[in-house]
Structures are given as structure tokens and as C-alpha cells.
Amino acid sequence: MKKFILSSLMAGALALTANAQEFNKWSIEATGGFNKPMAPLTTGFLSPTLNLGHVDFGVRYMANEKFGLKLDYGLGTFKSVDGEGPSFETKYNRFDLQGVANIGRMMNFESFTRTLGLLLHGGAGFGLVNPEENTFSDFDDNVYNFIFGITPQVKLGNKVALVADISTILNGRQSVSFDGGSSETYPYGANGTWWTGTIGLNFYLGKAEQHADWYIAADKYATKEELASQINGIKDMLKDSDGDGVPDYLDKEPNTPVGARVNSAGVTLDSDGDGTPDHVDKCPFQPGPSSTSGCPTTVVVDEVDYLKKAINDGYVNVYYAFDSDKPLGYSVSSAQYVANFMKKNPGVKVEIKGFADELGPEDYNMKLSESRAKAVYDLLVASGVDASRLTFKGYGEDTSVDKASADARQMARRASFEIK
Structure with missing residues (x-):
């Protein structure tokens, strides 16, 4: 992601500089x-x-x-x-x-x-x-x-x-x-x-x-001093102070604790909405007070149902940079959640569903979405999940999002899960 952002910013800066000459x-x-x-x-x-x-x-x-x-x-x-x-x-x-x-x-x-x-x-x-x-x-x-x-x-x-x-x-x-x-x-x-x-x-x-x-044409940005200044400025933008995989200039919470699960904006996730972040919530898919570490004080439906609902409803996703099938760092923890769920529930099988945004040729995006699904499949197998319990498939472009919105396109570049 950092290389992608760096190259994009540099290309834009150089194009503007050249046009201005x-x-x-x-x-x-x-x-x-x-x-x-x-x-x-x-x-x-x-x-x-x-x-x-x-x-x-x-x-x-x-x-x-x-x-x-x-x-x-x-x-x-x-x-x-x-x-x-x-x-x-x-x-x-x-x-x-x-x-x-x-x-x-x-x-x-x-x-x-x-x-x-x-x-x-x-x-x-x-x-x-x-x-x-x-x-x-x-x-x-x-x-x-x-x-x-x-x-x-x-x-x-x-x-x-x-x-x-x-x-x-x-x-x-x-x-x-x-x-x-x-x-x-x-x-x-x-x-x-x-x-x-x-x-x-x-x-x-x-x-x-x-x-x-x-x-x-390159003179105005090719001098050592000016190029070093631009690169240092971009490096500052790409700093990730809290190590959550989201650079500071995009991170709305640049001080999240180590190991916290965050979304694409670097905001700590609270899957059950009980006010206790997932990384300290012992029951992340069952609402409960902070006094009980986020677990309910009364008997509720089996946690498996909550986990299954959260996964199948698309609350657990792995995200990707543009034109990439390498999972973004901040979202890899989603795959780990699914792996842990499957290990606790050995009878469960999961389909991994890959998606792409609407930029680019349709046939290319179909192949890219399958590559993204396969990347998560490999992560789960590497974490100890039996391959026979997993399937993966590319679904191509997600047309439900606004392709004119950069944020919406980012949400479309994902791999989701469906528990069978």
C-alpha cells in the first residue's frame, strides 16, 4: 500500500511540475x-x-x-x-x-x-x-x-x-x-x-x-535537494505511528494499541457495538458491559450464531490496494478471526468470496477477484485450517458501490466470507 501511495503521489507531483514549466x-x-x-x-x-x-x-x-x-x-x-x-x-x-x-x-x-x-x-x-x-x-x-x-x-x-x-x-x-x-x-x-x-x-x-x-522537463523536481525534500515529505505522510497498517495521513486514530483490529480508516473496531473495542472484548460478537470485559451478564444465544451472523453479513473482510491481490496489513486480522472461529467449530465450512472495484476490464477484474480470494485461502490454510473445509471463488466487480467514490472503491476491493 505504501509503495502504491508513494508512486501515485510522486507521479502526480511530477506531472503537475512538468505541466507548470x-x-x-x-x-x-x-x-x-x-x-x-x-x-x-x-x-x-x-x-x-x-x-x-x-x-x-x-x-x-x-x-x-x-x-x-x-x-x-x-x-x-x-x-x-x-x-x-x-x-x-x-x-x-x-x-x-x-x-x-x-x-x-x-x-x-x-x-x-x-x-x-x-x-x-x-x-x-x-x-x-x-x-x-x-x-x-x-x-x-x-x-x-x-x-x-x-x-x-x-x-x-x-x-x-x-x-x-x-x-x-x-x-x-x-x-x-x-x-x-x-x-x-x-x-x-x-x-x-x-x-x-x-x-x-x-x-x-x-x-x-x-x-x-x-x-x-524533469529539472524542477530532479535536483537532489528538491527531490530529497519531496521524498521526505511523502515519508512523513506514510509514517504509521501505531503500526496498524494505516499511514498516519489516513489514520483517524493514529494511536490505537498494538494488536487492535481497525478498519480502513484506522478506527478501532467494535463489532458488537457495546463500547468495548474488539481487541479487549472477550466476547467481540456479543454485547456486554465493560465491567465483564464486553461479555453479556445474562445467558444469550450461542456465540457461534453471533460470529456466523457477523461473518455472513459482511462485517469481517480482508481489503486490498488498487490492482493488488496482497491483503492490506490492517485487515489481515479478519482472516485470523475466521481461522480462530473455524478451529473452535470443526464442523463449519467457509467459502471465501473475492471482489474487485469497477475500474479496469471486466474479465481482468474477474481474475483479480479470484486471486484475492485465493490469497485469503492460503492465509487460512497457513494458519492451520484444513483445506478441505475451505473453498474460494472470484465474483468480479462489486457494482453495489459508487465507483465515482475512492472510499467506496476501496471497500469494494475485498475478500468476504460465507459460512456454509
């Missing part, structure tokens, strides 16, 4: 670095391996922790290698709309780091390649492009991250070479290839504590 979705970034035109280049024209001359500006929106969109603008200049080959200088710019995937979150980077991240991006756009030298100087070469890249991140704070990026760009309908020295003979298709490598900063916008790049 929000994260920033917008960011802007600025990076700068190198470019490299790969092809087409006119024979003899050379570009440096790393040409410092590219700048990127971007605005990004993350729909959730894993996916988003990015609109960015890049510009720069391609140049020749100083002292080697013909000179060229070509300016360019581009606009692109890209999809973004937070690979760091998809691959659970948080399991080993909270400061390193990784984004993948890809999309398409348009641009302008504008040679400043050679045959096609001042020619405006309008192109479309496809772009794909990878962006490692280092979190510097909740509002800023250090980012690097390596991207490959494929130009389409490029009519002249990057150096402006020759015209392309295939103006259709992705015939222009270049890449960029940059480093810069990403600035997160918004009032929430975390941006989607770094947001982890």
Missing part, C-alpha cells in the same frame, strides 16, 4: 569566420583553405525542446590566395529559411553534461554572387541555394551560449564561376558548392529561466 522559444545569433569556395573555379584560380570573411545573423524559433525554425542572413567575400594564381574578389550574400533539430536533447546529452549542446539545421533560400574582378566583374548572379549544417553549443548562462557552426551551401542556377573568370555551361542544378565555418554567440530571449535548447 515554460521555456523561452526565441533566440538571435551572430557569428563570424571563414568561407571556402569549392567549385566552380576557373582553371588556375586558387582560394585559401580558410578565408576570413564570412558573417552570419540569424533569428530562431523553437516550437519545443527538439524542433524549430531559423531565418538567417549570411554575407562575405571570396578572395584569392595572395601571391599564387590570378587575383579575384567576389562578394556574396544569401537568405535562408531552415528547420532546426536539437540533437543534444534527442540524444539525451543531459545524462552526461548540462553545458554542451548540438543543433542540426537545413533548408533553402536564395542569394547573390557578385564578382568584383575579371571577365564577369559587376555581374549579378542570382542563385537559389540549399544549406545544411551542424552547430555545437556551449552554455555560458541562461541567456547566452557560445556557438560554432560548419555549413555546406549548394548554389543552383549559378551562371559564372566564383572568381568571375568564366561562365558556366550548365546554369541549371546545384552547381555551386562552398562551405563556411564560424563562431559566435547565441542570445536567448524571453522571461522564462531556460531556453528550449537547454530545457529539461
Whole structure:
């Protein structure tokens, strides 16, 4: 029961915490670095391996922790290698709309780091390649492009991250070479290839504590201090000061004596209603004054009749937690009462009747009710009752209770007895 309550409370607390969380979705970034035109280049024209001359500006929106969109603008200049080959200088710019995937979150980077991240991006756009030298100087070469890249991140704070990026760009309908020295003979298709490598900063916008790049739904309850506080609070709730099997937060009598028989609310039972609790009542099913320890002062009908009536009328039950066939601790004494009764009356036979509440599939509840009856059967046999005097049967759902009431459903999850 304690494990069931603990797991339920934790699940509810975590769900509420997760639902309450929000994260920033917008960011802007600025990076700068190198470019490299790969092809087409006119024979003899050379570009440096790393040409410092590219700048990127971007605005990004993350729909959730894993996916988003990015609109960015890049510009720069391609140049020749100083002292080697013909000179060229070509300016360019581009606009692109890209999809973004937070690979760091998809691959659970948080399991080993909270400061390193990784984004993948890809999309398409348009641009302008504008040679400043050679045959096609001042020619405006309008192109479309496809772009794909990878962006490692280092979190510097909740509002800023250090980012690097390596991207490959494929130009389409490029009519002249990057150096402006020759015209392309295939103006259709992705015939222009270049890449960029940059480093810069990403600035997160918004009032929430975390941006989607770094947001982890479990953060608000996963810190050691907060989790320990929640667990300690639940442990306090689950304390059972009087050891009757009912935790204090549900126990209406948290100080019942050791061995007292209680109901699901922890209240001491008085089966015959004579004011003397069962655990001190020498005649628990025959009313009598406390001066005679709860036994009647006059001759009454044989006690067996009272015990039989109490058992058959459903005053003696064994109860279970939701979806469990293990008897709750506070109600195991009911099985012991029946065992003692049968030992004093060797001619009596008993049927154990199992029940379930109305939650769950009907066929499943039928099997569960039979398992509950079988569990009590095993208890009675273990206590010394001959198995030939016992039968058990599952009766499925108890539809006589209000299934909308948690307390009523608890009363339905039981095993009852019938004396034959």
C-alpha cells in the first residue's frame, strides 16, 4: 500500500511540475569566420583553405525542446590566395529559411553534461554572387541555394551560449564561376558548392529561466535537494505511528494499541457495538458491559450464531490496494478471526468470496477477484485450517458501490466470507 501511495503521489507531483514549466522559444545569433569556395573555379584560380570573411545573423524559433525554425542572413567575400594564381574578389550574400533539430536533447546529452549542446539545421533560400574582378566583374548572379549544417553549443548562462557552426551551401542556377573568370555551361542544378565555418554567440530571449535548447522537463523536481525534500515529505505522510497498517495521513486514530483490529480508516473496531473495542472484548460478537470485559451478564444465544451472523453479513473482510491481490496489513486480522472461529467449530465450512472495484476490464477484474480470494485461502490454510473445509471463488466487480467514490472503491476491493 505504501509503495502504491508513494508512486501515485510522486507521479502526480511530477506531472503537475512538468505541466507548470515554460521555456523561452526565441533566440538571435551572430557569428563570424571563414568561407571556402569549392567549385566552380576557373582553371588556375586558387582560394585559401580558410578565408576570413564570412558573417552570419540569424533569428530562431523553437516550437519545443527538439524542433524549430531559423531565418538567417549570411554575407562575405571570396578572395584569392595572395601571391599564387590570378587575383579575384567576389562578394556574396544569401537568405535562408531552415528547420532546426536539437540533437543534444534527442540524444539525451543531459545524462552526461548540462553545458554542451548540438543543433542540426537545413533548408533553402536564395542569394547573390557578385564578382568584383575579371571577365564577369559587376555581374549579378542570382542563385537559389540549399544549406545544411551542424552547430555545437556551449552554455555560458541562461541567456547566452557560445556557438560554432560548419555549413555546406549548394548554389543552383549559378551562371559564372566564383572568381568571375568564366561562365558556366550548365546554369541549371546545384552547381555551386562552398562551405563556411564560424563562431559566435547565441542570445536567448524571453522571461522564462531556460531556453528550449537547454530545457529539461524533469529539472524542477530532479535536483537532489528538491527531490530529497519531496521524498521526505511523502515519508512523513506514510509514517504509521501505531503500526496498524494505516499511514498516519489516513489514520483517524493514529494511536490505537498494538494488536487492535481497525478498519480502513484506522478506527478501532467494535463489532458488537457495546463500547468495548474488539481487541479487549472477550466476547467481540456479543454485547456486554465493560465491567465483564464486553461479555453479556445474562445467558444469550450461542456465540457461534453471533460470529456466523457477523461473518455472513459482511462485517469481517480482508481489503486490498488498487490492482493488488496482497491483503492490506490492517485487515489481515479478519482472516485470523475466521481461522480462530473455524478451529473452535470443526464442523463449519467457509467459502471465501473475492471482489474487485469497477475500474479496469471486466474479465481482468474477474481474475483479480479470484486471486484475492485465493490469497485469503492460503492465509487460512497457513494458519492451520484444513483445506478441505475451505473453498474460494472470484465474483468480479462489486457494482453495489459508487465507483465515482475512492472510499467506496476501496471497500469494494475485498475478500468476504460465507459460512456454509
